[in-house]
Amino acid sequence: MTRRRSWMYFAHPSSPIGSFLSWTKAPSAMPMRRESPCFGTRPPRGGERRPMSARIRSASCPQGIQRSLRPNSTPLRIKSPRTGREIVLMIESILLFLALAFALTFPLAFGAWFWESRKRKTHAVESGFHEELGIPFEQDFELYHNAFSLCSKKVRVCLAELNIDYASHPIDLIETGSYENLSRHFLAVNPEGTVPVLVHRGHPIYESHEQIRYAANHATRGAEALVPEDPSLVVEMQLWVDRASLTGDDPIAGMASSAGNCIPGLTLPLFSAMIRDIPLHRILVGLLFHRLRVRPALFLTMKLAGLSRLRRLKPAVAIVERSIQQMNTHLDALEAKLDQGDGAWILGDFFSLADVSWVVIFDRMREADCTDLFLGGELHPQVTAYRDRLFARSSYAKGIWNHEHPAVRQGTQRLRDAKEASPQLRALLAGESVRPQGN
Ligand SMILES: N[C@@H](CCC(=O)N[C@@H](CS)C(=O)NCC(=O)O)C(=O)O
Known part of the structure; x- marks a missing residue:
């Protein structure tokens, strides 16, 4: 129970991860969904879904998006050159994604170097x-x-x-x-x-x-x-x-x-x-x-x-x-x-x-x-x-x-x-x- 509560807190839309989850349409903490009018506008489960890979959300409900963000988060608005529609990128989520990618890349790169340097052991030799x-x-x-x-x-x-x-x-x-x-x-x-x-x-x-x-x-x-x-x-x-x-x-x-x-x-x-x-x-x-x-x-x-x-x-x-x-x-x-x-x-x-x-x-x-x-x-x-x-x-x-x-x-x-x-x-x-x- 305690674990679930702490997870829910973690996934609150006002936290970086919560905003990331809500942005990617991943299931977020349930009680919070109801509080956010933005989620009310989403299609029901099993209905039409936009691809997650796009990592964007159109500004069809700008107000809702605003509410699902932390009060001080900054949406970045870009106009799509192709469709002319406004795209809202949630900077917090992008930063979080980059931080996660970096946090994963660094140990991976270090591990690869460590592995390879064991195969390429060098030392002085006697003449x-x-x-x-x-x-x-x-x-x-x-x-x-x-x-x-x-x-x-x-x-x-x-x-x-x-x-x-x-x-x-x-x-x-x-x-x-x-x-x-x-x-x-x-x-x-x-x-x-x-x-x-x-x-x-x-x-x-x-x-x-x-x-x-x-x-x-x-x-x-x-x-x-x-x-x-x-x-x-x-x-x-x-x-x-x-x-x-x-x-x-x-x-x-x-x-x-x-x-x-x-x-x-x-x-x-x-x-x-x-x-x-x-x-x-x-x-x-x-x-x-x-x-x-x-x-x-x-x-x-x-x-x-x-x-x-x-x-x-x-x-x-x-x-x-x-x-x-x-x-x-x-x-x-x-x-x-x-x-x-x-x-x-x-x-x-x-x-x-x-x-x-x-x-x-x-x-x-x-x-x-x-x-x-x-x-x-x-x-x-x-x-x-x-x-x-x-x-x-x-x-x-x-x-x-x-x-x-x-x-x-x-x-x-x-x-x-x-x-x-x-x-x-x-x-x-x-x-x-x-x-x-x-x-
Ligand atoms: N004292 C050694 C010197 C060997 C040496 O330093 N060789 C250089 C080329 S003359 C080398 O392999 N350098 C490559 C490196 O340090 O990356 C000898 O006379 O053979």
Whole structure:
């Protein structure tokens, strides 16, 4: 009895739900029906009924409708363009309907995200060879990689140098179109969600500097192919491999230790030019599922700001400037090393994994249209000649040119055009200290 009373109170025409029920012709609290003259004008049960889906009620009984509303509710009167009849929309009811829809949508969306994120679990992985993990394979060597990714290029150049055949599995990153690296099928290969992943007879090797070492040690041409026999040279080689590596979850924090860590900062303007073509909802996938949400957040910021406003984003400007500065320090060291040496490569006459690691740094400078800041003319002449020798090797064509992605080519061109159009952007990308300006 008590329950019925409280339901009846809930359904009173003066309450939002009551007005909604009376508007949709759903059975309302009986005593109230009799009190409302409007209900008296309704056709009896079983008589003619207007479709509920219309969610409208014609103004055939405006007075009655007024009475069935709460005193302070606001009917919205619209004239139907087709029939010329007046339509009365009860705003309260619409708001209530929207509130109910929202209240249902939110938990549903959250539930769907929760369900999916359990299927797309991400976590950091330990670098190196993982014998305990098994991935379906068809060829001895398989490579999951991306055309644009710095580390993927390094492994492709290495495999080309070693003449290792491999099954190629291209994986999209957001820069080249979508977060395929966060798809269920790729996370089964690498739960960290990063490329490249080299797979040897079904066992993954994580981290590109480990992958090139592993490939060199397992090449049929033998370990001497890209790794010297002399242990002191191996130490020397490793030092230069590390100095070109992209490491850690926050490479920007480690720019002082490696030229590879300066690459994300130097690439910011190119990222900004490329992300323009990527639909927003694809970036949102990253915000929902990426292990390091700061990465998609950065892409989102660049997407919203656009290349033309990049120079006004103070943190981005600071990162670009610091990357240029730190890259110069690393190139100074490489210049000195090549100057002291008596061969074409970092270890003299021996072409090693160190050289494989540096070729991709120079290639990214080309893509990001910033080579002029570091090489050519008076700038690092030894390194410039070294870069030319690296680019002349067939492994460069095989591992990099043959995989060129149209989005990158377009991004580079767009970046060039933007620099031509904006002296401020040009100055920023030339490493000149440009303070964000008002216009
Ligand atoms: N230290 C790792 C870096 C892996 C890495 O961060 N890869 C980038 C491409 S170079 C990536 O997959 N990024 C995708 C993302 O973070 O969404 C390695 O050397 O393999």
